[in-house]
Amino acid sequence: MAYWLFKSEPSTWSWDDQVAKGDTGEEWDGVRNYQARNNMRQMEIGDRGFFYHSQKEKAVVGIVEVCATVHPDSTTDDPRWECVDIRAVRPFETPVTLGDIKEMPTLADMVLVNNTRLSVQPVTEAEWKTICEMGGTAP
DNA sequence: GCCAACGTTGGC
DNA sequence: GCCAACGTTGGC
Numbered sequence: 001m002a003y004w005l006f007k008s009e010p011s012t013w014s015w016d017d018q019v020a021k022g023d024t025g026e027e028w029d030g031v032r033n034y035q036a037r038n039n040m041r042q043m044e045i046g047d048r049g050f051f052y053h054s055q056k057e058k059a060v061v062g063i064v065e066v067c068a069t070v071h072p073d074s075t076t077d078d079p080r081w082e083c084v085d086i087r088a089v090r091p092f093e094t095p096v097t098l099g100d101i102k103e104m105p106t107l108a109d110m111v112l113v114n115n116t117r118l119s120v121q122p123v124t125e126a127e128w129k130t131i132c133e134m135g136g137t138a139p
Numbered sequence: 140g141c142c143a144a145c146g147t148t149g150g151c
Numbered sequence: 152g153c154c155a156a157c158g159t160t161g162g163c
Contacts, residue, residue: 007161054160055162115145116160117144117161118145119160141162142161144160145158145159146157147158147159149155150156151153151155
């Protein structure tokens, strides 16, 4: 199983919006970046991901799960763009902020820190465990 | 609100 | 195929 990070502006699509979709989940549409799309192409059912709020909040706020593998993005007719579906699993007890992450030497190589603009990122197992611990939730 | 980083587009 | 111009993202 692989781990990922999904970034969203809360004003566009927030953790609460995601939770409201329940176990059915929702497609992670609107991605118009090849690297992000390529990451989604590699996802499998059951892969876990962090849900990150960008901009004002800048924090990982919960855990999601991939519930549908890659398919065409329904928000465009352009066949280049595809997306997966994800559903909320559980919120973090304590959101883990970007500042918290930057203070951790073991997280210095995270994509989140070094490629701030990539909206769908891979996360290593070590990073996953560390951030879950910081967020007060089981991995 | 500003600016740096980065990706994409389009002219040559 | 290169590169300049432009637009967007996201941290500060």
